[in-house]
Amino acid sequence: MRPIxxxxxxxxxxxxxxxxxxxxxVNDIAKEILxxxxxxxxxxxxxxxxxxxxxxxxxxxxxDVSDFISKVKIYGLL
Amino acid sequence: xxxxxxxxxxxNKVEFAMAxxxxxxxxxxxxxxxxxxxxxxxxxxxxGSPLFVFSQTKIEELYxxxxxxxxxRYPDVQFGWSYKTNYLNEICKVFHNLGSIAEVVSEFEYQKxxxxxxxxxxxxxxxxxxxxxxxxxxxxxxxKIHVDNLFExxxxxxxxxxxxxxxxxxxxxNMDTGIYPQWSRFGFNFENEEAYEAVKRMYDGGKLxxxxxxxxxxxxxxxxxxxxxxxxxxxxxxxxxxxxxxxxIDYIDLGGGFASKSHLKGVYQSPDVTIPTADDYAEAITNxxxxxxxxxxxxxxxxxxxxxxxxxxxxxxxxxxxxxRFPDGKKGYxxxxxxxxxxxxxxxxxxxxxxxxxxxxxxxxxLNGPLCMNIDIIEENIMLPALDRxxxxxxxxxxxxxxxxxxxxxxxxxxxxxxxKEGKSRVIKEIDDLDTVNYKEV
Numbered sequence: 001m002r003p004i005x006x007x008x009x010x011x012x013x014x015x016x017x018x019x020x021x022x023x024x025x026v027n028d029i030a031k032e033i034l035x036x037x038x039x040x041x042x043x044x045x046x047x048x049x050x051x052x053x054x055x056x057x058x059x060x061x062x063x064d065v066s067d068f069i070s071k072v073k074i075y076g077l078l
Numbered sequence: 079x080x081x082x083x084x085x086x087x088x089x090n091k092v093e094f095a096m097a098x099x100x101x102x103x104x105x106x107x108x109x110x111x112x113x114x115x116x117x118x119x120x121x122x123x124x125x126g127s128p129l130f131v132f133s134q135t136k137i138e139e140l141y142x143x144x145x146x147x148x149x150x151r152y153p154d155v156q157f158g159w160s161y162k163t164n165y166l167n168e169i170c171k172v173f174h175n176l177g178s179i180a181e182v183v184s185e186f187e188y189q190k191x192x193x194x195x196x197x198x199x200x201x202x203x204x205x206x207x208x209x210x211x212x213x214x215x216x217x218x219x220x221x222k223i224h225v226d227n228l229f230e231x232x233x234x235x236x237x238x239x240x241x242x243x244x245x246x247x248x249x250x251x252n253m254d255t256g257i258y259p260q261w262s263r264f265g266f267n268f269e270n271e272e273a274y275e276a277v278k279r280m281y282d283g284g285k286l287x288x289x290x291x292x293x294x295x296x297x298x299x300x301x302x303x304x305x306x307x308x309x310x311x312x313x314x315x316x317x318x319x320x321x322x323x324x325x326x327i328d329y330i331d332l333g334g335g336f337a338s339k340s341h342l343k344g345v346y347q348s349p350d351v352t353i354p355t356a357d358d359y360a361e362a363i364t365n366x367x368x369x370x371x372x373x374x375x376x377x378x379x380x381x382x383x384x385x386x387x388x389x390x391x392x393x394x395x396x397x398x399x400x401x402x403r404f405p406d407g408k409k410g411y412x413x414x415x416x417x418x419x420x421x422x423x424x425x426x427x428x429x430x431x432x433x434x435x436x437x438x439x440x441x442x443x444x445l446n447g448p449l450c451m452n453i454d455i456i457e458e459n460i461m462l463p464a465l466d467r468x469x470x471x472x473x474x475x476x477x478x479x480x481x482x483x484x485x486x487x488x489x490x491x492x493x494x495x496x497x498x499k500e501g502k503s504r505v506i507k508e509i510d511d512l513d514t515v516n517y518k519e520v
Contacts, residue, residue: 015089022091023092024092025088025090025092025104025439026088027085027437027438027439028085029084029087053081054083054084063400064086065087067401067402068088068089070403071089071407075091
């Protein structure tokens with residue numbers, strides 16, 4: 001199981017990893033991306049879904065989602 | 079169906095140690111949306127980015143505050159605007175209109191002052207290197223020459239011969255004022271008698287006449303008491319040379335060095351705590367003159383304050399060009415202004431403000447400039463929310479030295495704007511272009 005799969009996501013936008021005791025503050029879109037990654041969606045799929053939902057260009061999303069995934073990896077969650 | 083508002087996705091590990099009774103670094107944002115009532119976004123739209131912005135209102139406030147601190151304690155005070163601190167013509171004019179004469183350290187600055195209509199008699203010519211030709215012009219025009227070394231003294235004697243006249247000069251003196259590091263590069267040393275010997279040499283030559291004593295004890299002086307020490311020693315030398323050589327020392331000049339509210343790197347406390355006030359400096363100097371004066375007449379007091387009169391009146395607007403994630407997790411923003419424009423970033427932590435409040439929590443970030451150089455770092459550690467491309471950051475205080483020392487390196491030097499007392503902005507220096515860079519190349 002990947003650490004990201006162990007995260008408990010609550011309604012206050014806190015992601016808690018009960019195995020190691022770390023907590024992460026996330027925002028709504030970050031939560032959506034975390035859930036999508038847990039569902040094994042590809043980066044491209046995630047970007048396409050968010051482009052449909054939010055008022056943002058695909059180019060900007062590519063940068064932001066790539067950055068977000070980088071940080072998730074740096075935190076050792078993925 | 080209309081789309082929802084987008085916010086950049088953020089994830090930040092909760093570090094419980096970061097929260098304290100003083101607040102959370104995850105939430106704090108410094109905002110500056112305007113300068114003297116002019117929106118920073120309008121300034122960038124009208125004049126481009128990066129952009130130096132100067133506030134005339136702030137300059138005048140700083141000037142009056144310092145001048146009043148001295149003039150309320152001492153009857154004869156004259157400020158000389160330190161050209162090297164910021165010699166943009168319009169900035170110099172503001173200071174001259176307020177009553178400052180000019181203080182220059184090179185022939186180039188001397189020429190600048192003359193071109194602005196300042197008479198030679200209203201120019202203090204300091205500095206360790208005064209080319210003969212320019213020194214002679216300054217003498218002919220009646221400038222206040224502050225002798226730095228014996229070679230210059232010889233040059234002045236030769237000029238006196240050539241002109242067939244005696245020249246009035248002041249002498250630059252360095253000394254131990256209890257601060258470290260002691261500045262001993264400029265002028266003649268007080269403690270080891272070098273200064274007295276130089277005066278003696280001057281009178282032995284019979285071609286020069288001493289009428290002033292000058293010192294510049296350092297820069298960003300955090301101890302007002304150092305000026306008291308300097309004043310005491312200058313007044314001791316004054317009394318001695320007046321007694322020994324019958325000279326009349328019309329003036330003493332305590333130079334510059336008063337600190338601005340810049341945040342020195344490595345200093346934990348806020349500048350509001352560490353920086354002496356104008357009154358502190360004024361009291362240290364004027365009390366020492368009163369205590370030490372043995373003559374019937376008080377000497378005129380000159381001050382060459384630069385930094386403390388302009389630093390907080392200067393801002394640099396810079397824009398976010400992009401960002402990347404560094405392997406250590408830090409977010410690295412690429413700005414369009416870097417160390418090429420911010421010479422003082424080596425020593426000072428700037429106040430960095432955002433153009434508006436941004437949603438989301440702060441994360442550890444780094445601000446890098448546009449140069450293709452690894453050292454181009456404006457701020458290595460700063461907590462920032464997710465910023466958009468085009469976000470305008472205001473860096474301050476940058477009024478002192480940054481424009482004059484801005485490098486012509488890789489990028490064109492930006493425009494500079496002055497906001498007058500009516501809140502109207504105008505260009506005082508246009509952005510450089512290829513012609514500027516190529517000028518004089520053959």
